[in-house]
Amino acid sequence: MKTRTIAIIIALLQTIAAACQSESALYGHAMNFARQGCKDSLFYSLDRMVTLYGARDADLLPELLLEPRLRPYHSDSRWIQVKDRLRKARIEAASESPRPCQTDTATRLDNTPIVNSYDIDLTIDVAAKRIDVRADIDIDFRGNSHADLYLWRHTQLSRVAVNGQAARYEFAKDIEAPWIRPSGRLRIDAGTARGAARITTAYTCRLDSIPEDGFAACDSSLVMLTYYMGWYPIDIDHETSTANIDIHITPGFELTGSGIISRKADTWHMTQPWEGFDYTIIASPDLKQKTVSHNNRKIEVVSLGFPDADADSVAVRSAEIMDYYTRLYRLEPNGRQLRIFLFPAGGGGAYSRRNFIVCCCQRYNEWLYQLLAHEIGHFWWSSAPTDQWEDWLNESFAQYSSLCAIRQHLGSAVFDDYIEAYREWARTACPIRGLNRQANGAFYTFYHKGAVLLYDLQQRIGDKAFFDLMHHLATKRIGSQHDFEAETSRRLSHDDCLWIERRLNQ
Known part of the structure; x- marks a missing residue:
């Protein structure tokens, strides 16, 4: 008592x-x-x-x-x-105080120069917080007089050449690219080249001012070089390049990344033969690795400061999610290998690329399960441009996929809680159509409002018709609103298509 x-x-x-x-x-x-x-x-x-x-x-x-x-x-x-x-x-x-909605007025140009491949020699001096890079870039100028690439702002260039000849260039450190911070615009004059050419660059990046809340690091416990910091000259208009990278790093560091990793003596090598845009390099003296083989798939979990038992859960649940989506959409993902990197960092978050996911997290829980389910969803939904409102075809579809996985894993009652929560976020979110991808509150629109739209569409047309539509959209790797509307007009009624259009504008 x-x-x-x-x-x-x-x-x-x-x-x-x-x-x-x-x-x-x-x-x-x-x-x-x-x-x-x-x-x-x-x-x-x-x-x-x-x-x-x-x-x-x-x-x-x-x-x-x-x-x-x-x-x-x-x-x-x-x-x-x-x-x-x-x-x-x-x-x-x-x-x-209604939320201001910034519309997207930018026009995407189809004839900008396009980077096809990178050959990079990278030296990482961890103690000095510096990288030295020589990058040979195969590019097609496509009739343009110059190419705009983006690079880490704290970079000192020592050479820029086009087809072996010194080229004129301007490195404007006050012109930043979306998502890549801090960065500057490297404008390279094409000279006499107007088509296929090779750009050669040599430069040093000082990494002593990396933001703490980003996907980047350079210290004695972790080196993390990603697209989001611009450690290589980035073509922000295209996502179809490949890369071969030789890496030299302070002894004692183990290395992983977004591509196929190998090692010969003191030199690491990463090749990424599939088309993409992000070449992530991760190194630490304390990396742990475990691999799970399941249904002819290989799930590799690389972690830093993450509990072993939780890493096991991540591997098993990720395999289950991939199996579930394969059944749900009646379509295998691109590739049968997945590498997941888990590391503790402030701010949380994650991103996915083909065969590769990075998660900031402390332990395995429901939040991480849903995050993994979203990122794995991008293996089916990732073909639309990411810098404009059509990104809803990536993010909303991956987010609703994660909610379907939540229902499969945790039951309908928990799923209903998510839908109710997402409706609250969607209530005050800006319309999807035309929203600037960098607008304040865009996350709520593309992740929550779009997911609710898809849920309501499923309720409207029924499970069978809905997942038949999702199967055809995923199979065709729908990458634009025009293609989405063409496919929905073939498979849904006129009234249903008008309903989707109204919801995109609400």
């Missing part, structure tokens, strides 16, 4: 303390009460969060909807009251 009384007193004191806490502290208290089964204290904390932060934090309701620790309390009538109050607060706040 005394023990129970003490527990009640402690919970009461925590509740009183929670009344004057910050939002993050209130959230922490609420989760502790949920874990302890203290219903009254839990709902008191939630009530305080709604009162103090419901109108200020637009993400609070959807985040609570997706919080696994609150699911045992969804049948309590007070949970419905919390949701209703938060929903009202969100709607009122959105009506007072």
Whole structure:
């Protein structure tokens, strides 16, 4: 009896303390009460969060909807009251300050120079936080007088040549490319070349100012060179190049990356013979690796500072997700090999390329499962341009795929929570059609609003018709809105196509 009384007193004191806490502290208290089964204290904390932060934090309701620790309390009538109050607060706040929607006015040019391949010699000096690069670039100028490539801003160029002849160039460090930060524009004069040519560059990148929240690093524990930092001259208009890279790095580092890795003596080699645009190099003295073979697929998990048992879970679940999507879309993904790199870093997040996924994470949990399911979804949905609103054909489709995987893995009740949360995010999100991919809040549009559109389409036309459509879209690797509309017009009614069009504009 005394023990129970003490527990009640402690919970009461925590509740009183929670009344004057910050939002993050209130959230922490609420989760502790949920874990302890203290219903009254839990709902008191939630009530305080709604009162103090419901109108200020637009993400609070959807985040609570997706919080696994609150699911045992969804049948309590007070949970419905919390949701209703938060929903009202969100709607009122959105009506007072609607989100500005920046449309995409840029015109994609079809005749820009195109990089076909890279031959790179890369030396990484970890202690000096520096890389020295010689890059031979096979390019087609396609009749243009110059080519614009993008490179890490803190770069010192020592040579730029076209077909062996010194070339004029301008490195504008104040002109940055989307997604590649910090970067500068390297404009190379074509000289007499107007078609196929070879550009030769030599340069040094100083890596002592890498942003902490990005997919890049250079220190004694981790070297990470990716597209997002522009360590090689990047053609941002095309995604069809290949690469061969020789890598020299400080002794004691093991190496992995986005391509096929081999080693001869002190030189590592990475080849990427499939078409792409990102050449990721990862090295550390402490890399761990484990491989799972399943249904003629090879899943390789490379990790840094990640629990071994959790890495096993990642490998097994990833294989299950690939099997599920193969059945769902009646189509095998490109390739039968997948490499996943897991590392702890602030900010979280992930990205995928063909045969390769990078995840920032601390441990395996539901959040990571859904993240992996999204990135694996890109093996079916990745053909549309990523720098304009047609990226919804990549992101919305991969995100809805991940929700289907959630339903398969965790059940319909959890899936319904995700749909409800996504509807809340979609309620105040900008329209999909024409939205600038870099606009504030674009994430909510392309990931959440688009996923809800696909769910509602499935409810409208039925499971069979919906997944038949998805099968044909995936098989044809639909890469533009024009192609999407052509395929839907062949397989759906006129009214259904008009419905999709209205939803894209809402």
